[in-house]
Amino acid sequence: MKPPCRVTAVRAIGALLLLWAPQTHGGSDWLVNPSPFHAAIATNAAAGEIILENGLVRRVIKLAPDAATVAFDNLRTGESMLRSVRAEATLELDGKRFNVGGLTGQPVQNYLNPAWLAQMKADPLAFHVAGWKTGPTEARFAWQKRRQWLSQDAPWPPPGKALTLTFDAPAEVGAVKVEVHYEIYDGLPVVAKWLTLRNDTTKPVTLNSVTVEELAFVEAESIVDGSPAAFRPSLRAFDAFSDYAFGGGMSPTADAPAIHWTNDPLYTTQVHYELATPCLLKCAPPIGPEQEIQPGGVFESFRVFELVHDSTDRERRGLATRRAYRALAPWVQENPIFMHVRSAAPDAVKAAVDQCAAVGFEMVIMTFGSGCDLENEKPEYLAEVKSLADYAQSKGVTLGGYSLLASRSIDPQDDVINPKTGKTGGARFGDSPCLGSAWGEGYFRKLRQFFEQTGCGVLENDGSYPGDVCASTNHPGHKGLQDSQWIQWKMIAGFYQWCRARGIYLNVPDWYYLSGSSKCGMGYRETDWSLPREQQEIIERQNIYDGTWEKTPSMGWMFVPLTEYQGGGAAATIEPLKDHLEHYQARLANLFGAGVMAAYRGPRLFDSPETEAVVRKWVDFYRQHRAILDSDIIHLRRADGRDWDGWLHVNPQLPECGLAMFYNPLPEPIERRLRLPLYFTGLTDRASVRRENGSLQKLQLGRDGAAEVMVRIPARGRTWLAVSAGGRTH
Template sequence: MPSSFGPFLLALNLLGIVFSSIASAQPVTPTLSTQGLPAAATLGASQPKLDWLIDNSFAKAKVLRGASESELILDNGIVRRTFLLRPNATTIGLDHLGTGQSFLRSIRPEALLEIDGKRIPLGGLIGQKVHNFLLPEMLKNMPADPTSWKCVGYTLDKTQERFPWKPHKEWISQLVNWPPPGVRLTFDYQSEERQPGITVQVHYELYDGIPLFSKWLTIRNRSDKPIHLNRFSVEQLAVAEEESMVDSNAAQFRSALRKIQVFSDYAFGGGMAEHISNPAVQWKADPSYETQVSYDKQTPCLLECTPPYGPDIDIEAGKSFESFRVFELLHDSSERERRGLATRRAYRLLAPWVNENPILMHVRSADPKSVKLAVDQCSQVGFEMVIMTFGSGFNIESRDPKYLTNMKELADYAGQKRIALGGYSLLASRSINKENDCINPATHAPGGMRFGNSPCLCSQWGEDYFQQLRNFYEKTGCSVLEHDGSYPGDVCASTTHPGHKGLQDSQWRQWEKIRNFYQWCRSQGIYLNVPDWYYLAGSNKCGMGYRETNWSLPREWQEVIERQNIYDGTWEKTSSMGWMFVPLTEYHGGGPAATIEPLSQHLPHYESRLANLFGAGVQACYRGPRLYDTDETKAVVKRWVDFYRSHRTILDSDLIHLRRADGRDWDGWLHVNPNSEERGLAMFYNPLESEMVRNIQLPLYYTGLTGKAVIYFADGKKQEVSIASDGSATIRATIPAHGRTWVLIKGS
């Protein structure tokens, strides 16, 4: 396609006619021209008229021309990233349009590589005299970095799915899009005189309706020989610090104040929280920042996104390499609830499978009779999934044809009753043998890993294990995997394992192994419970956060602690992203005082647990041989399942934290959704032995309602209330002794 068509194609792109270099008969020719692009409004000239967390329909991602023809802008009406194209491509602005905050204080390369032992910056300018802030007039005296590869052009496209996803629509109460709509911008960098035949593409995506960018690299080797990629950095941003610390404790910079939240799909670490599962996102001191307040110049205000090891891999002639992706969420507030809402919205968008929220049971025995009983009871009360739990005898690693046939028969039986069936497998926190375990680089022997001993995913055992998992699901038709002890980021110094060469490539290769398997599961519709932060690689659900030994405590204490766990676990996670746990039989001791079985004898407690969980939109692993033992017990279980399914859309929506459980007064939360008929649903719990009446202020701002709202009480009464200017309304709630109540909020 002639390059003279570039501006015409770009203009059509912005009118909704997208030309993809992948789908087209001919590739789109990269261009450095901004002709034909609409002009961007002057920064600060206008602010969004709507709150994107309530109505984001205005926020469509687009590519614009900046103040000059050499400026290119990614903009969605909420945030903006501005690039200078000449003398070399570089980011010169990162701004939140709602607050007017500028995040960028200094220019850096767009990415960094080390190929064949040589450091290679991509883009960027040099010569900035002061690094506290960046002014347009400074750019006139800043030349291109002579050591950088030059940007030779850019192309535009629509966003594309990171990998295929086969959704279970019956478990999703709200419409989700995959891929998330938006625009993609790709810069091509080359240096034919230094590395002929190599093109590095730096990709950016900006999504509709949310202040969120993504970024990653592709290295294409069109030369006639392999190249060695030692290291890379997807992103390096000199970010304005949120606070000044003169003393040497500047390294203790409080990330809660930082209004740019950065995370990656290169995520692992044995954690159920994002901030401890992001090894590639590193906040460092900036050695060039001589004029910072920190006396030791240790303020961590230089963002670098790079793997801790390697990847230390060869890219063969004619092949390509793709990096992990980094995601940058620009906050407009340091207020915890609003930041949490933005974070949860980002995960709903980037990993829409987390919106799948099936009601599930852990059956304690995997023999056919026990599994069929569990399936039958689940079907009777409205549960949707059965997992053959740890210790049940389920063996996903069995290659016995008879065993696989039996599992297929059970999966078919469950499928006839619309119940998904699967089981548990332990991966990392065990030892295989010295030939297949991870080798500690300090001792040159197994041991010393995140969970002590751990198999290397790239050992021969690891290769066989993942092949067997695929074989099991292909042969049996099961559709659930609970994958415990998932890869936690261990390194391995072995030089004899078939899937990696040594220490430096061991983390990258093991991450690739687990990521590729989880993405395959997503394409096959296999539901994934994984107790680690693998959402962006394809997992559905992680632990909400709890201590297992607490289920040995007296039952009445468990109720309060459970609500604390849910309250604390839903700041970063949506309700559907975290599982809780209800051991129906004795678990970690505690005797009769801690145990729910026999269920009919402890029905008030069992109902409290059901009300806690379904009232939060949180699914638990109900672990035991059965869900009910009498008709009365069955009726209680079904009542709360029906409650959840009747209000599934609002209960799966965002959760606003009202009051944390402390056992001394009421506690509760409020679900909100400005796009549903039921705009809100509040749950109130009473841990005391006497009825309580309370005036409770409901923060209705995020329901999108103004002026008036109608409150529907659990007892059938309704009341119209006025909504104050701060978005709140006060109601009078009666909460029964050691019980709960709820109210539904609709528009007037």
Template sequence: MQFNRRNFIAGALGTGVLSVAPSKAIAEETTHQQSSSADWLLDASGYKAQITHQDGGKEVVLSNGLLRRVFRLAPNAATVAFDNLMTGESVLRSVRPEATLTLDDYALSVGGLHGQPVENYFLPEWLDQMTAAPRDFQFLRLEEGRTRARFPWKRVAEWSTEELPWPPPGVSLTFHYGAGPQSPIKNVLVRVRYELYDGIPLLAKQIEVENDGSSPIVLNSFQAEILAIVESGVEKLSPESDNELLDKVLPIHVETDYDFGGNMGAAQDNPAVRWKGDPSYGDRYYEHQTPCLLECAPPVGPEIEIASGKTWGSFTVFELLHDSSDAERRGLAMRKMMTVLAPWIQENPIYMHARYAEPDKVKLVIDQCADVGFEMVILSFGSGFNIENTSADYLKEMKELADYAKQKGIAIGGYSLLASRGGRREDLVIDVKTDRPGGGKFGPSPCLGSHWAEDYFKTLRSFFPYTGMNVFENDGSYPGDFCASTEHPGHKGYLDSQWRQWEIMSEFYRWCRGQGIYLTVPDWYFLNGQSKTGMGYTENDWSLPREYQPLIERQDIYDGTWEKTPSMGWMHVPLMQYHGGGSAATVEPLHQNLAHYETRLADLLGAGVQAAWRGDRLYDTDETKQAVRKWVSFYKENRAILDSDIIHLRRPDGKDWDGILHANPRLKTRGLAMIYNPLHDEITREIKLPLYYTGLTKTAQIQIQDGPAKTYHLERDYSALVPVRIDGKSRTWITVS
């Protein structure tokens, strides 16, 4: 393998790239790429997705120079190679079906080949001896095309600085299958659609089932993906291992848009992704518990009836290959995946949570937001805002507020609680064990298939177009509750309840995205249109005395941005008393606690992380107003780099400096570091800035605050050692170009 900068840094970070001797096929594929020496995280322009045919038309290949997936077409279609071209390693060790379906209680495979002599690894020379099973769905034809948008997106350009494409550019490959000669199910067509994207080792997969018969059929269950991957080589892992742990060590990150659970994390809110032991071969443990078999399926069901002439579509599976064991690089890859698949996450408006919804008080908040440069107002929980109030007078009042906000250049919307709100017995989730209300993750919750939910979503869909409001904070979105009711109109019973409720929630969020409605949701619906979730914090922390809050806040940001971009996570600043703590915990009166207030503004906006500033005003004196303006202006002047990915320098511990570095090789300002001094006394430190992900290779122009820029020659690891002086209980920033 050719020595290049990407391999050098990846090897230094622990990927093992330099020691790999790639197969001839993988090496040739990499050589064919236009810019194979570039690190895709710095310059992805040379890695274009393409479809090629080989072996006399027997095989079709999806490749973009970063990954390569090969499909054999006869005697049936099957994935026969899945290669990481960045490391030269194979991901696949065994051929499995492309999908499985249980239709009318018959378990059937889609594609796949049989007769592999061992399951530990796979060799191409075995293919000619492998066979198709007559019961399986049989490959009919291929369809080649381009990627397509999963749903409409109405972007708001002023809230972001980078115009990302939608849909993400790339190619699609669709396999069409028909029932096998010995299949008990006839007149059913299956499509397996892949998308491979430009510039990232990421592909997507979805299946569709079309009922071409005269009678309805029931899809009892399905698996949209089955991958037998190589073992991780890490001991003491099992399928029962924490999903977050598995995600840190496996060579592939897998996510679906069937994500929910209220944990606000990709690994935790991922119920359709299951890693299992594989009993079909002898792994290192007699119990066959090494997690090396991926199955993507809903936990239960979906138990969906497909009418004659209708087509059903699964969730979408997304597979990202890693090229390193380094936590920062793996996190950067996941963050890049999210910006590609959900580019609306880059919209990062500065917003306030208005504590009171009375029109006069809201107008005061709108005026102050416009005056200091804030861009959004959310009528907070407990404010009196009621999106379910359908009276003509109330809707008129909300429309007038929206019109007033629009005149001031402010987006506006409000809060609604969904899960854990209780309700009438006939509308609540029913526990399958007791046949009584209960079993919800967050306590008594309405079923989204109930009559109440039908009215709720109908009200929401009419509220936003009528009033012109364009922000929605949906607290407690659907978290995956099952419902055993047989009386709710939105589902038939327990087995289809999760699937149907997820459809209702996801379709609404997708509708919001097409309407340009900004969505803050404490869950993981990003791939279905969500804009922002919690960065990760404990609400009771904001009842602690003020002096402790800034450092804890920076810890939350430091920890939350390993898998989230700054714009994906919100923080929370109660200007007025929140849970408790009294005057010692609150920022109000603002002018009396101005130093603390300014610290919070600097810490959050310097991280590119927006907070829910919750209160009834943003300033109470001219001096306070100028402090807010100062940091809002700082953020807006540096918005592009502050919204860029974070490189983690030193976690806050209160004992010495802490800091983060924003990096973006596509900007003129390649980096901006925020360095904080939690100590009471001034400190002088030499800070090592790791500048690899800025794209700079030899020298960097480095400037501390508004001082003169100096030229630094980078070390062999692309770092620069910068001396800084920071006042006690203060911060400084360093720009890099």
């Protein structure tokens, strides 16, 4: 009997697409065609202003009577986002607070009338602007590209323009100079900001605290009273994120300790009765940095990246975030296919390498519990690992290993000291080592030695530095509590950047992308892999769907324990692989169909010719469509076990500009007429669709860029269709 036909229109998405094309620049939407949007820095001599602009966002800095941002405009919506003038930065030097630039005398804080600027005054106690220069953007650190894992080349640094303002200190401070740096990028509604401080005096100065950015924004909504938590961040047209990030929340907002949306005490005419509207952005470390800068020395702050949104739609905002990370941390687009081998014994590693090479996997990681020890300095051990790395390289496979950093105790002398108790314990993971301890300094020396002497090319650094402070005054790397977080962050970020310069791939389950890491967890619960296999298939697709709103497919890994893991017995276990081949294929199809790599953890990838053929089939599928599968995901329907689910990869820069994956969890085949949102493929009139069986179909697109398509999905199976141009594009 023919399966029932159900018209399941993704109409909510289709309707929203009409809102996804706000004010355009010559007919272009930057998420479809960013090429018209070029960064520029101009001066307005009559107004005494410098203007950073790229057709998407504009930041205006007035230079007299002192430097201050007087406009921050969303050029896509026409919105003026700034309501009040603040200092360009604030410093606490040797216990005294100073503004860097800024203007005073604004009569009311609800809005900023440009006519008021002529009457506003410089702060006489502040650092005052003394000069400025412009130039191209510069790389934050070196990146050795691994082109075999990049489906599309990515420029580094992101092209754009840079501005530096120089400020002189007040007379009481002496010859201390501050440079405030800005970058604006081509085709991206992002402005970056950071500062450097140079001590040209004859004695040390201590930077106790620093605020890199303070912007008083127009509130996105007004609430009369109640908790600040009632305000909705998703309504803001502005997101800020920073490379000063750590933690395992696996989202840019959860792991952003330097980004603070707070109330504005100057804004006494706001609607909220307790004056608690979170409409003031402050970008500062929660503690410190408490850095002593020697004569001739230079301090460089963390960086803030400011992303302007043109919509409150979740998909469009997520796409903007993903595009920003592709540009600002382009190494996240490296997406090697990898395996976790359970044993680091030479025979086991070679067997895993041979199987990976046979089916097209590109990387082997000697996993946790394998016996791999990156801290082992014995020459014979390093020589053994080097021989294995050389063997893997001869097969076209990169070898590396796992190392646990935090969430373990070393000893009372080297663990972080709780400032509340003066003892160990109370860290984010209970007990953790301090990176500024003697052990911590030795840890990084040993890891550098391991990679230099073995030639390994991947590090999985579990339990990375989570932001713990340390009250010890005996550790060689830091002086006490106030500088402990800054020093530890600098150590871990510096190490990751050292790896990035050498092409060492980094799996780090924390938000260190902007400091050089490649991939973190997509977001899953390990105990779920003890559930029955059929349930794992659904939950895996839920994890992928949920994890790709703000991450690209290549930014997150999933997990496929091939042997029993966290319990569950035979019902949860894939081994023997040949006995559970349909389930194994479902997992491969879920992951490769999403462009998401997983840690396939076990002794082998296949145990029969049939199993090998299935693994090779999905690896070949991914490699054939690698560029589009590595591209951003449009979310169609979340898996719920009740009907079809799926997603659509889009990339208007590719000939194959879309690829949709559809999954059927039901025990019978289904047929659905779906409304496919193709706006972000860049197609406008027609699309050509090639189905899994090779058949071709021409689709007519509606005004919203969507088209209806009939999809047949086998029982407990999946299907896909590829999209290419059938007419003109944006």
